[in-house]
Amino acid sequence: MFDPSKLQMLENRLIKVFKHLRKTARRQNITCYRVYDDDIPEFPFSIDLYEDHVYVSEYQRQHGMEEEAHETWLDSSLEVIAKVLETPPGKIFVKQRQRKASRQDQYEKLSFESHEMIAHEAGLSFKVNLSDYLDTGLFLDHRITRGMVRAECADKKVLNLFCYTGSFSVYAAAGGASQIVSVDLSKTYLAWAEENMKLNGFDTDKHIVVHADVLQYLDTLPANEFDIVVLDPPTFSNSKRMKEFLDIQRDHVTILNKVLHATKAGGTVYFSNNYRRFVLEADQVNASAIKDITTQTIPFDFQQKLIRKCYKITK
Numbered sequence: 001m002f003d004p005s006k007l008q009m010l011e012n013r014l015i016k017v018f019k020h021l022r023k024t025a026r027r028q029n030i031t032c033y034r035v036y037d038d039d040i041p042e043f044p045f046s047i048d049l050y051e052d053h054v055y056v057s058e059y060q061r062q063h064g065m066e067e068e069a070h071e072t073w074l075d076s077s078l079e080v081i082a083k084v085l086e087t088p089p090g091k092i093f094v095k096q097r098q099r100k101a102s103r104q105d106q107y108e109k110l111s112f113e114s115h116e117m118i119a120h121e122a123g124l125s126f127k128v129n130l131s132d133y134l135d136t137g138l139f140l141d142h143r144i145t146r147g148m149v150r151a152e153c154a155d156k157k158v159l160n161l162f163c164y165t166g167s168f169s170v171y172a173a174a175g176g177a178s179q180i181v182s183v184d185l186s187k188t189y190l191a192w193a194e195e196n197m198k199l200n201g202f203d204t205d206k207h208i209v210v211h212a213d214v215l216q217y218l219d220t221l222p223a224n225e226f227d228i229v230v231l232d233p234p235t236f237s238n239s240k241r242m243k244e245f246l247d248i249q250r251d252h253v254t255i256l257n258k259v260l261h262a263t264k265a266g267g268t269v270y271f272s273n274n275y276r277r278f279v280l281e282a283d284q285v286n287a288s289a290i291k292d293i294t295t296q297t298i299p300f301d302f303q304q305k306l307i308r309k310c311y312k313i314t315k
Helices: 004-027 067-084 108-112 140-152 167-174 187-199 214-220 248-261
Strands: 032-037 045-050 053-058 092-095 116-121 124-129 157-161 179-184 208-211 226-231 263-273 289-292 309-314
Touching (some): 004 067, 032 116, 053 067, 140 167, 157 167, 167 187, 167 226, 179 187, 179 214, 214 248, 226 248
Parallel strands (some): 157 179
Antiparallel strands (some): 032 045, 289 309
């Protein structure tokens, strides 16, 4: 059963964290950040602010509520979120798989209207989709990592593997990279990556996208080709378009050694993944140095909440 009295817990928590996070974000000139992430067990959401829009994602769990009670709970929660974040319902988007198209209430449009916007980060522009995909197109937790790549890219040749919508590539171009090669298996995301490059005025003839299965693509690369490689693979992938399925714990040594083969001596690989129990088998990786940079790449809005690992690997 839904207990309306618990909504006050959500409101109190949001008021407290939003006040603190908004202050930090303003000080750092950041307009897209996470406000809440499963802080209270009764309200299993992540809530992200994309400028004047709010993106709410409900974590799947056994909530024990009948469908109608669950819808009432969700709508009541959204009312609290709208109130505290001072955002009209029309600018709140909900990612919730069970949402029914037949529901006739003020929040129905949140799940079914397609909505794209341009978000800004570190002086750069990114297309964000708040309605149509599992993720929005911009992973907010890698804000600092992107900045690290940007700071090191001047006149460097960069490879961005599993590039998704190309945010690392945009940062690399902004940092003055001589050439960026962005690789992904999804034509949708590659087109999005090209769009992000064009949004920022970067040359998509010089900075290219490659439609390929990364695991097979690595075997085609010549030795000592790239100065910097960004490798942010999924934990698991068994896409029908892939020749073999990916398991990052099982496969990371093989993938990293192939990546390092294609990296110049002294070059850098930024490697991250979201597998909670991931253990890097460092002694099997052909690197001169491996530094765990997980802690220093966690932004202020993901403190104590982030599961992912991040490493800076030097050939």
